[in-house]
Amino acid sequence: MEFKEMKKIWDTQNDEALYVINEDALHRRIKAKKVGTKRRTSFSEVVLIASNLCAGGVVIISHLLKNSGNVVAVTMGAMMMIVGMYILFLRSQRIKRDQQTDVSILGDLENAIENINYRIKLSQSMIWFCLIVIALTMYTVLNSDQSVFNIVLISAFFIVGFIMSRWEHKRFNLGKKKQLLDLKEKLINEFEM
Amino acid sequence: MTENEINHIFQTWLKQHKALLFKIVRSYAFNEEDRDDLFQEIAIQVWKSVASFKQQSAVTTWLYRVALNTAIKWTTKERKHQDGHESIDISQHIIESHQLPDDRLAWLYEEIAQLNEVDRSLTLLLLDGFSYKEMSKILGISESNVGVKINRIKKHLTTKSEKS
Numbered sequence: 626m627e628f629k630e631m632k633k634i635w636d637t638q639n640d641e642a643l644y645v646i647n648e649d650a651l652h653r654r655i656k657a658k659k660v661g662t663k664r665r666t667s668f669s670e671v672v673l674i675a676s677n678l679c680a681g682g683v684v685i686i687s688h689l690l691k692n693s694g695n696v697v698a699v700t701m702g703a704m705m706m707i708v709g710m711y712i713l714f715l716r717s718q719r720i721k722r723d724q725q726t727d728v729s730i731l732g733d734l735e736n737a738i739e740n741i742n743y744r745i746k747l748s749q750s751m752i753w754f755c756l757i758v759i760a761l762t763m764y765t766v767l768n769s770d771q772s773v774f775n776i777v778l779i780s781a782f783f784i785v786g787f788i789m790s791r792w793e794h795k796r797f798n799l800g801k802k803k804q805l806l807d808l809k810e811k812l813i814n815e816f817e818m
Numbered sequence: 819m820t821e822n823e824i825n826h827i828f829q830t831w832l833k834q835h836k837a838l839l840f841k842i843v844r845s846y847a848f849n850e851e852d853r854d855d856l857f858q859e860i861a862i863q864v865w866k867s868v869a870s871f872k873q874q875s876a877v878t879t880w881l882y883r884v885a886l887n888t889a890i891k892w893t894t895k896e897r898k899h900q901d902g903h904e905s906i907d908i909s910q911h912i913i914e915s916h917q918l919p920d921d922r923l924a925w926l927y928e929e930i931a932q933l934n935e936v937d938r939s940l941t942l943l944l945l946d947g948f949s950y951k952e953m954s955k956i957l958g959i960s961e962s963n964v965g966v967k968i969n970r971i972k973k974h975l976t977t978k979s980e981k982s
Contacts, residue, residue, distance in 0.1 A: 626922070626979035628972045634922045635945040644840045646832070651861060729958025730887045730939075808894055812936055812957075 666744055670716045673751065674709050681705030701761040708754055712747070719743055734809045741802045748794045755790065759783045824868045831864065835881050838946070839864075842882075845930050845938055846889040856892050863888045875955070882948070883956045886939045893935055929978055933971070940964065941971055 684702030688695055722739065766779055832839075839860055847856040867884045871877075918924045930941050936957075943953045950968070954961040 626976065628976060631922075631926055631975060631979070632945055632947075634920055634926060637920060637923065638841065639837050644836070646836060651858065729955060730883060730890065731958025733883075733887050804894060808891065811934075812890075812959075 666719070666740065667716075669744075669747070670712055670719075673747075674712050674716070677705045677709030677712070681709060695765065697761055698765055701758060701765075704754075704757070715743070715747065731809070731812060734805060734812065738802070738805045738809065741798060741805060745794070745798045745802060748790070748798055752787070752790055752794065755787060759787070819869050824865065827868045827871075828865045831868075831877060831881065832861070835878060838878060838881055839885055841942060841946070842885045842889050844927060845942055846893055846935075848931065856889060859892055860885045860888045878946075879948070879952055879956060882943060882946075886942070886956065890935045890939065925979075925982065926975075929975060937967070937971055940967055941975075944968055944971070 681702045681704070684698055684705070688699050688702070719740070722736075762783070763780070766776055771779075839857065843853050843857045843860065847853040863884050864881060867880070871880055918927070930938055933941060939957065940953060943956065948956070950961045950964045953964045953968075957964070
């Protein structure tokens with residue numbers, strides 16, 4: 626069969642109703658999906674910004690009001706405020722980048738890889754930042770009159786939080802990046818003659 | 819652009835270009851559940867893309883780019899409803915398929931299904947009459963590379979048809 630003939634056969638689909646869309650079912654599924662995949666990156670950013678700014682603000686204000694003279698705690702609060710504002714800046718850069726229109730599948734893939742790189746960087750930075758906060762908090766707690774039980778409880782909380790953030794980083798971000806890079810490689814290799 | 823305007827454009831595109839979307843779905847998904855899943859994924863991506871459509875290209879070119887991109891990515895990952903993150907009612911199918919009118923069309927789909935994801939996308943674009951220039955824009959690769967690849971695909975399909 627010649628290719629022209631194949632094209633004619635292919636075009637017969639345009640005039641026939643080979644499929645029917647169940648619009649109600651589609652609408653329900655789109656709605657469910659939109660809720661399910663609701664902008665994970667944006668959500669993480671907002672949580673990080675709000676938690677850092679609020680926690681930092683509370684720490685600084687409470688120590689200043691009490692005039693405690695605890696330099697370590699005030700430094701930690703200031704650090705949290707700075708990190709919160711830095712993530713706010715990164716978020717505005719990401720939104721600007723997202724608004725740029727891509728014109729090709731390869732361009733789309735590159736944009737998706739840029740976004741996942743951004744999420745990886747954000748997640749890695751937060752892991753290191755988290756370690757500093759844990760160290761400073763533990764220093765403050767150990768130098769206060771807290772009971773052993775409270776110290777164990779706070780330590781356990783930090784350990785669980787740290788393990789969870791490592792797991793999230795490996796499970797979602799690194800896996801997704803590998804998937805996108807494989808796809809890009811596949812697309813490029815296909816056209817290397 | 820308001821959400822109502824986006825919804826209106828989305829519905830219009832869906833009505834006018836459903837054949838285009840179904841061809842892509844049928845070429846990348848091979849059972850009813852997968853077709854539903856891919857169609858819904860494409861529909862979501864098309865809906866999201868409405869606001870960024872700047873009319874610098876034809877709607878069909880835009881839809882092909884969005885739908886092919888989604889289909890290629892979809893084939894590389896697990897089906898969404900298997901990961902347990904979303905509770906989706908699959909008792910009602912989104913698309914109800916009818917029998918293909920021509921056995922040769924079924925044969926053509928089978929042959930397209932044997933190709934890798936990238937060749938599949940090029941074959942669909944070729945069969946739908948896109949120029950090399952448009953194909954190169956949609957895929958983000960050079961026209962000369964498209965040309966070489968297309969010649970191979972044409973030769974492959976013609977040889978297969980002679981054998982069958």
